[in-house]
Amino acid sequence: MTLRVTRRQFFKLGAAGMATSSMAMMGFAPEPAVASVRHFKLTGAKITRNNCTYCSVGCGLLLYSRGDESINNVDDIYHVEGDPDHPVSRGSLCPKGAGILDFIKSRSRLSHPMVREPGSSEWKRISWDEALDRIARHMKNDRDENFVTQDENGNTVNHWLTAGFLAASASSNETGYLTHKVVRSLGMLAFDNQARV
Amino acid sequence: MTNHWVDIRNANLILSMGGNSAEAHPVGFRWVMEAKYRNNAKLVTVDPRFTRTGAVADFTAEIRTGTDIIFLGGLISHLIETDQIQHEYVRNYTDAALIVREDFGFHDGLFTGFEPVTGTYDKDTWHYEINDEGFARRDDTLQHPRCVYQLMRKHYSRYTLDMVETVCGMPRHKIQRIWDMVAETAVPGQTMTILYALGWTQHSIGSQIIRAAAMVQLLLGNMGMVGGGVNALRGHSNIQGLTDLGLLSNLLPGYMSLAQAEEQDYREYIEKRTREPLLPDEVSYWRHYERFHVSLMKAWFGDAATEANNWCYDWLPKLSEPLYDVLHTFHRMHNGEINGYFCQGFNPLASFPHKAKITESLSKLKYLVVMDPLATETSEFWKNYGEYNPVNPEEIQTEVFSLPTTCFAEEDGAIVNSARWLQWHWAAAPPPGEARPDVEIMAGLFHRLQYMYREEGGAFPDPILNLTWYYRQPAFPGPSELAREYNGWALRDVYDENRNLVCRAGEQLPDFGALRDDGSTSCGCWIFSGSWTEEGNQMARRDNSDPYGIGMTLGWAWAWPVNRRILYNRASARPDGTPWTREKALIWWNGTRWVGADIPDFPKQSPPSAGLGPFIMNQTGRGQLFARDRMAEGPFPEHYEPFESPIGMNPLNPDNPLAKNNPAARVFEEDRENFATFEEFPHAATTYRLTEHFHFWTTHALLNAIMQPEKFVEIGTGLAEELGIERGDRVRVVSKRGHVDAVAVVTKRIRTLQVAGKTVHQVGIPLHWGFKGVAKKAHLTNELTPFVGDANTQTPEFKSFLVRVEKL
Numbered sequence A: 001m002t003l004r005v006t007r008r009q010f011f012k013l014g015a016a017g018m019a020t021s022s023m024a025m026m027g028f029a030p031e032p033a034v035a036s037v038r039h040f041k042l043t044g045a046k047i048t049r050n051n052c053t054y055c056s057v058g059c060g061l062l063l064y065s066r067g068d069e070s071i072n073n074v075d076d077i078y079h080v081e082g083d084p085d086h087p088v089s090r091g092s093l094c095p096k097g098a099g100i101l102d103f104i105k106s107r108s109r110l111s112h113p114m115v116r117e118p119g120s121s122e123w124k125r126i127s128w129d130e131a132l133d134r135i136a137r138h139m140k141n142d143r144d145e146n147f148v149t150q151d152e153n154g155n156t157v158n159h160w161l162t163a164g165f166l167a168a169s170a171s172s173n174e175t176g177y178l179t180h181k182v183v184r185s186l187g188m189l190a191f192d193n194q195a196r197v
Numbered sequence B: 001m002t003n004h005w006v007d008i009r010n011a012n013l014i015l016s017m018g019g020n021s022a023e024a025h026p027v028g029f030r031w032v033m034e035a036k037y038r039n040n041a042k043l044v045t046v047d048p049r050f051t052r053t054g055a056v057a058d059f060t061a062e063i064r065t066g067t068d069i070i071f072l073g074g075l076i077s078h079l080i081e082t083d084q085i086q087h088e089y090v091r092n093y094t095d096a097a098l099i100v101r102e103d104f105g106f107h108d109g110l111f112t113g114f115e116p117v118t119g120t121y122d123k124d125t126w127h128y129e130i131n132d133e134g135f136a137r138r139d140d141t142l143q144h145p146r147c148v149y150q151l152m153r154k155h156y157s158r159y160t161l162d163m164v165e166t167v168c169g170m171p172r173h174k175i176q177r178i179w180d181m182v183a184e185t186a187v188p189g190q191t192m193t194i195l196y197a198l199g200w201t202q203h204s205i206g207s208q209i210i211r212a213a214a215m216v217q218l219l220l221g222n223m224g225m226v227g228g229g230v231n232a233l234r235g236h237s238n239i240q241g242l243t244d245l246g247l248l249s250n251l252l253p254g255y256m257s258l259a260q261a262e263e264q265d266y267r268e269y270i271e272k273r274t275r276e277p278l279l280p281d282e283v284s285y286w287r288h289y290e291r292f293h294v295s296l297m298k299a300w301f302g303d304a305a306t307e308a309n310n311w312c313y314d315w316l317p318k319l320s321e322p323l324y325d326v327l328h329t330f331h332r333m334h335n336g337e338i339n340g341y342f343c344q345g346f347n348p349l350a351s352f353p354h355k356a357k358i359t360e361s362l363s364k365l366k367y368l369v370v371m372d373p374l375a376t377e378t379s380e381f382w383k384n385y386g387e388y389n390p391v392n393p394e395e396i397q398t399e400v401f402s403l404p405t406t407c408f409a410e411e412d413g414a415i416v417n418s419a420r421w422l423q424w425h426w427a428a429a430p431p432p433g434e435a436r437p438d439v440e441i442m443a444g445l446f447h448r449l450q451y452m453y454r455e456e457g458g459a460f461p462d463p464i465l466n467l468t469w470y471y472r473q474p475a476f477p478g479p480s481e482l483a484r485e486y487n488g489w490a491l492r493d494v495y496d497e498n499r500n501l502v503c504r505a506g507e508q509l510p511d512f513g514a515l516r517d518d519g520s521t522s523c524g525c526w527i528f529s530g531s532w533t534e535e536g537n538q539m540a541r542r543d544n545s546d547p548y549g550i551g552m553t554l555g556w557a558w559a560w561p562v563n564r565r566i567l568y569n570r571a572s573a574r575p576d577g578t579p580w581t582r583e584k585a586l587i588w589w590n591g592t593r594w595v596g597a598d599i600p601d602f603p604k605q606s607p608p609s610a611g612l613g614p615f616i617m618n619q620t621g622r623g624q625l626f627a628r629d630r631m632a633e634g635p636f637p638e639h640y641e642p643f644e645s646p647i648g649m650n651p652l653n654p655d656n657p658l659a660k661n662n663p664a665a666r667v668f669e670e671d672r673e674n675f676a677t678f679e680e681f682p683h684a685a686t687t688y689r690l691t692e693h694f695h696f697w698t699t700h701a702l703l704n705a706i707m708q709p710e711k712f713v714e715i716g717t718g719l720a721e722e723l724g725i726e727r728g729d730r731v732r733v734v735s736k737r738g739h740v741d742a743v744a745v746v747t748k749r750i751r752t753l754q755v756a757g758k759t760v761h762q763v764g765i766p767l768h769w770g771f772k773g774v775a776k777k778a779h780l781t782n783e784l785t786p787f788v789g790d791a792n793t794q795t796p797e798f799k800s801f802l803v804r805v806e807k808l
Ligand code: SF4
Pocket: A052, A053, A054, A055, A056, A057, A058, A059, A089, A092, A093, A094, A095, A096, A097, A098, B024, B025, B026, B027, B028
């Protein structure tokens, strides 16, 4: 879902929230003068609702991107602001959230699958198919070889202990849910997410 | 959080302990400031360091890291002995009156049932005395010497002011002042909220610290109250959601649990988890366990899950160990028992203790798969980065795959904030290059495996061949499809006990009240049921109105369970159903049902005269001052020293070596050898994070790298003088397991403590910098940390260990 609000509307929303609290005092409210310059920069931007991916406050984000989804155009996020409607963050972001564009567009973002062969000191670019085929084959071989149907006491255990999986607690519920479903269907137990640490 | 971010503003007192929210949760912390401005609330911080939270606090006190139970236990004793508890609340809403078995006891630092060889407890005696009807015996006068109240009183009578002062190293006038401030909230109309984070969890006694806090809040009548509660300020943006969805070695979605190997019988598995009430008529909501479980099995295995095969009971893996947590797993990896490992958005080389051991462990893998938007340290554990990662790639035979994924800005979906709010977000741009969403990667791997099992056969293929895959484009499961699946739908028409239709076949379930144990409902995570109903995606709601003016925006997003914002809120009203005071009104009985500003956490039509307890998930319906058998190391929190203690003994139990450290903690022998003593490593260290940083991720973000450019450690002026270190000098911090080099920040913010007759210096070590990213390179902080965890959760003891600071 995206929405279009003009900057003027945005500041009305923002100001209504700010006026009722002491938040504006804390230094995060944008100066109107600066805003009027930004007005032009943000004109025509697509605004997408999101939430900060860092901490568990879950501040509301507005992601401003260029591009209109036409076929010869790639959307590009170029500005991020706090969502003034959000009841917890009410338009503000901390230094992490405010700088999140540098995370989204980090030089360290990976763009294609790679493999590092045993003993090598370099990465090698590979295709998705090759990567997934090779990994799945490793999994299949290992699972077939080491799957435990019964333990030494004759209990049915149906588990696979020679593989483990760490899930990401910045991924969405939907990613987490599907990951759990797949991992357990394989019989894996060495399965945790950042909540463990 | 039992409560939520905005509700912090309703508190009269905020106790920040085991966390530094001004720094780690800055925007959430504004509600603390709001409480100060609006409510004239007071903020108290207790922390080894004088933090950014402390800087705006009304009162701060220093504490030796890892001694919070002594402080809180002393507080419990103080509240009881000075009679500053909320009597009516304690009598009616806690288990204070219940009588404990005669053979239960506590001697010399250990509870009854300890088995020194295995380091575990036989917990049979940790239980109430049960009468002929199967219910707990009680003494409502609280006078019986074995009632929970009297046992608790006796237990904490040992936690005297002198003891607290000597163990915590906190001056007694500060202790007294804080205890007095806290005690003021024992009256109805005054509430304290407790905010904590990893400063409480990352200890070998972490879970029991949190329990001690909950006990304090029960005694003060602050649970279920507006502006009250025990509030975990969680770390990552969706760590709450992944916990709720059960992505932990022993769990299933919605806090259900996998069976142990001995639990071969499905009926026994269910019955063990179907917690029957321990007092007459109590709700004890877990009694519906089977409904949640069968609905999950239908979601995962569809038609293959039938009553005849016990709903595929044997298709789920069973546990041969209590937990296959990350320490256990890396221990096995180190022993060469693991061949393949997957890291989905997780950087264990940086995140797990004792980096050298983690490197050795990863080097023993046959293959490692890293799925991440960023180039992490873990993905290049095999690469030489000089002193920061001194490995020889030729000696490492692990095959490593790096699979690029999308990040939050490039995908739709929901994340759950610390307040249990499921908030939906939308993609704003495509990912870089060929990066893919994790669900597509999981689908790609799964389909390949399924194909191979279909074509080649192999080990126990049934769950793989029969796993449900409801997604229109099988290779691209859609977030909205997955969200509908975890909400659940009816497979057949569902009726209530009066034959009224609740839900038609094929419809989304309205909430978990509609779940059935006869296979007629499918639901991937029962506590999320209600998030995507026939009315659509509730997580995407954006009505921020607050009709009662107390910050309860029930129309914004959706909170589990059933959009309830404050847990246990029945306790916000007196036993007769009226609010304790007008200012703290949350829900109340209107003569026919419960109504108010929140969704009642109670059977809607159960009148106050029926006398049901407000804690409906508990078998007693009451807040548990006595944990029974639910904790590893005892029903009452007891102080044990960190595994690396700067005083080398436990002043509370000086004569029993078994009671020096957590007796129920699991320690692997090879790690025990790597524990230091204070003679060699005299300084007590703790780790933490800075406002400008988010763990190791922001080493990849330029702005953050600029704001806090270089690795530093904080040392007090006392230690600096002793070692001749000036501000800005380079120092080496050494532990028994490794070292880090950093710039010294010499500060008054860390005070020298007097502990048990010794002078103790504490050292603060931020984590962030590593050998990847755009930030300045440095040693990972986990070069230093010990490989031991909490006895219940196995969360590593990152907050208390020993180091030696050296000037370079
Ligand atoms: S902006 Fe800051 S406080 Fe808000 S969620 Fe992000 S990291 Fe947390």
